[in-house]
Amino acid sequence: MKYRLKILEEMVDVDVSHSDSEQTVQAIIEGKEYNVHYQNVMGRCFHLAINEKLTEVFVVTGNQGKHVFVNGRTFFVQDAGQLIARRARRKGSEEIPGEVTPPMPSVVLRIMVKEGERVKRGQGIVVVSAMKMQTTLAAPTDGTVKKIHTTIDAKVAPGDILVEIEKEAVENE
Amino acid sequence: MTMFKKILIANRGEIAVRIIRTCREMGIHSVAVYSDVDAAAAHVLEADEAVLLGEPEPSASYLNIERIIAVATSTGAEAIHPGYGFLAENPEFAKCCETAGITFIGPPSSVLRDLGNKTVARRIMESANVPVIPGMLEASNDIALLGREAEQIGYPVMVKAAAGGGGKGMRIIFDPKTMEESCISAMSEAEKAFGDGSLYLEKHMEAPRHVEFQMLADHHGNVVHLFERECSIQRRYQKIIGETPSPAMTPTLRNEMGKVAVSAIKASGYTNAGTVEFLLDQSRQFYFLEVNARLQVEHPITEMTTGIDCVRQQLEIAAGNPLRFTQEDITHRGHAIECRIYAEDPEANFFPSPGGITLYREPCGPGIRNDSGIYEGFEVPMEYDPILSKLIVTAQTREEVRQRMLRALRTYVILGIRTTIPFLIDVLSSPEFVKGNTHTGFIDHHFESWSQSREDEDVARIAYVIEEITSHGKASAKVSEKGWPTPWETLGEWRI
Numbered sequence: 001m002k003y004r005l006k007i008l009e010e011m012v013d014v015d016v017s018h019s020d021s022e023q024t025v026q027a028i029i030e031g032k033e034y035n036v037h038y039q040n041v042m043g044r045c046f047h048l049a050i051n052e053k054l055t056e057v058f059v060v061t062g063n064q065g066k067h068v069f070v071n072g073r074t075f076f077v078q079d080a081g082q083l084i085a086r087r088a089r090r091k092g093s094e095e096i097p098g099e100v101t102p103p104m105p106s107v108v109l110r111i112m113v114k115e116g117e118r119v120k121r122g123q124g125i126v127v128v129s130a131m132k133m134q135t136t137l138a139a140p141t142d143g144t145v146k147k148i149h150t151t152i153d154a155k156v157a158p159g160d161i162l163v164e165i166e167k168e169a170v171e172n173e
Numbered sequence: 174m175t176m177f178k179k180i181l182i183a184n185r186g187e188i189a190v191r192i193i194r195t196c197r198e199m200g201i202h203s204v205a206v207y208s209d210v211d212a213a214a215a216h217v218l219e220a221d222e223a224v225l226l227g228e229p230e231p232s233a234s235y236l237n238i239e240r241i242i243a244v245a246t247s248t249g250a251e252a253i254h255p256g257y258g259f260l261a262e263n264p265e266f267a268k269c270c271e272t273a274g275i276t277f278i279g280p281p282s283s284v285l286r287d288l289g290n291k292t293v294a295r296r297i298m299e300s301a302n303v304p305v306i307p308g309m310l311e312a313s314n315d316i317a318l319l320g321r322e323a324e325q326i327g328y329p330v331m332v333k334a335a336a337g338g339g340g341k342g343m344r345i346i347f348d349p350k351t352m353e354e355s356c357i358s359a360m361s362e363a364e365k366a367f368g369d370g371s372l373y374l375e376k377h378m379e380a381p382r383h384v385e386f387q388m389l390a391d392h393h394g395n396v397v398h399l400f401e402r403e404c405s406i407q408r409r410y411q412k413i414i415g416e417t418p419s420p421a422m423t424p425t426l427r428n429e430m431g432k433v434a435v436s437a438i439k440a441s442g443y444t445n446a447g448t449v450e451f452l453l454d455q456s457r458q459f460y461f462l463e464v465n466a467r468l469q470v471e472h473p474i475t476e477m478t479t480g481i482d483c484v485r486q487q488l489e490i491a492a493g494n495p496l497r498f499t500q501e502d503i504t505h506r507g508h509a510i511e512c513r514i515y516a517e518d519p520e521a522n523f524f525p526s527p528g529g530i531t532l533y534r535e536p537c538g539p540g541i542r543n544d545s546g547i548y549e550g551f552e553v554p555m556e557y558d559p560i561l562s563k564l565i566v567t568a569q570t571r572e573e574v575r576q577r578m579l580r581a582l583r584t585y586v587i588l589g590i591r592t593t594i595p596f597l598i599d600v601l602s603s604p605e606f607v608k609g610n611t612h613t614g615f616i617d618h619h620f621e622s623w624s625q626s627r628e629d630e631d632v633a634r635i636a637y638v639i640e641e642i643t644s645h646g647k648a649s650a651k652v653s654e655k656g657w658p659t660p661w662e663t664l665g666e667w668r669i
Binding site: 003005007012014016018020025027029032034036038040044046048050055057058059060061062066067068069070071072073074075077079103104105106107130131132133135155157 | 516518521524525526527528531532534555556557558559582583584585586587588589591592594595598625626629630631632633634635636637638639640641642643644
């Protein structure tokens with residue numbers, strides 16, 4: 001089996017073979033070989049022996065990936081293959097517009113653009129607030145505001161598309 | 174000895190839970206209040222009685238003075254504990270309690286008013302020979318005057334709001350050319366936050382330590398201190414790590430600062446538990462910063478090293494009972510560190526990260542105390558302060574505490590939201606923290622653009638794959654209902 005996994009912005013291929021009865025996994029990640037024996041205890045807790053070294057990990061499946069806890073750190077791991085498939089289904093086209101989406105659950109305080117307005121990459125588009133802190137969400141790309149999907153005071157969450165920005169067609173000068 | 178039979182806790186989260194615990198131990202009936210989004214919050218589940226305040230917005234719930242007083246009256250609560258934040262240092266609230274014949278568990282409203290105004294507090298302290306940071310004793314709205322004062326004090330200067338707190342309206346100015354512009358923006362920020370834009374200046378200090386003294390003052394003229402806490406590790410002028418004793422402290426200095434802190438409390442007419450904050454410079458000179466007129470977030474490290482329950486003392490004092498110990502009776506033992514655990518993304522400039530907690534496991538073992546306001550399945554609301562819990566660790570020496578805290582943090586599992594835990598691990602592991610070279614600029618200086626270590630990423634990838642393989646064919650994990658999880662939910666798969 002082959003997985004393409006994404007942590008932050010980095011995609012890494014993981015080659016896996018496993019045995020259900022032995023509860024073992026052999027994984028090759030970027031040339032490194034890992035022999036793993038696993039035991040599923042207490043639901044989402046796994047005890048792993050990775051190349052003989054024991055580690056306890058916790059895994060919770062979220063909407064778009066899994067949250068993995070290792071030794072005090074949390075990693076958000078996504079299956080890149082699934083992500084691409086999902087995007088393609090939703091858009092049905094190759095052209096992916098710039099989307100403004102909140103990093104955290106928050107409330108919309110201000111919308112700083114109008115539909116049809118031309119914006120520059122990095123320009124402030126929407127101001128959101130959570131837990132007494134404000135942050136400005138910026139345009140991910142140069143382009144034109146295609147559609148505003150939110151209103152002031154709306155409660156929004158990561159993954160919600162607040163504003164769609166259509167990328168500027170490259171013009172010949 | 175008199176004691177209340179029933180009190181109302183006008184707060185939420187970990188601090189409300191903390192207060193309710195002492196009430197339970199003392200046989201005092203506790204009344205929790207809550208907003209719509211907190212119907213299943215930990216403090217509601219822990220209390221003897223709980224009353225809905227209203228909409229989630231703080232102004233309609235935890236800041237709604239009229240409603241809170243009405244609930245106290247209708248439930249027959251004799252006293253109100255305000256916790257920290259929200260109404261804790263609001264003189265109007267304390268006054269309303271006094272008028273309604275309800276005991277406010279804290280200092281008198283007049284003292285809150287005096288200490289809440291930073292320049293009034295500075296004048297009180299100066300007249301009591303408490304050293305204050307060189308600077309202005311009267312606030313002003315006159316930018317030209319502020320400019321002249323700055324020249325006299327000497328740059329760099331610190332601009333602060335007279336009505337200030339929480340870093341609002343605060344600026345450090347190194348260059349005289351930026352003075353006017355900074356004052357204008359600080360003024361408008363202070364105006365917005367406190368309804369009072371007046372500013373004052375203090376000399377800016379280079380890399381000071383934040384050292385504070387826990388104080389107790391009863392209504393019989395007894396004032397004692399419970400030694401110091403050092404809370405130099407801050408982000409956005411908010412403490413994230415506190416410890417006691419301070420690595421910079423000597424017995425002579427402690428004695429001297431403790432005496433000054435006692436005179437600061439006496440000079441302001443303070444009663445109940447409070448904290449006198451100082452800045453300690455590199456030549457071991459100390460200067461009064463402010464009085465935090467409430468139960469401090471870091472009070473547990475003092476409790477762990479002195480054995481004194483600060484909340485119990487607050488209740489005894491508010492009920493009119495005298496302190497049962499003198500300064501000489503109070504001793505401290507060992508070392509303690511507290512880490513504030515926030516729902517924040519340390520990689521995104523500490524932006525808040527509210528949301529659902531999908532998995533929760535608390536650390537345990539010797540010397541570990543976790544004051545928490547959350548549980549697995551709880552939805553952390555976006556309306557309030559992002560503090561989730563406080564992890565407090567004690568041991569005999571600072572180094573033992575540091576190692577124990579690292580162990581505790583590495584086994585503290587909170588999934589579903591981002592937390593400051595991985596950041597705290599790196600701060601506690603850093604060589605400068607190990608040496609005790611802490612100061613208020615520590616985070617900006619050593620951790621400016623922090624990102625999580627990439628170590629263990631392969632373990633995370635392997636865990637992903639194994640979870641995928643083993644969960645294949647199983648029904649997807651059900652999101653748990655609101656409320657405390659039952660053993661059937663937390664136990665997972667099991668066999669006899």
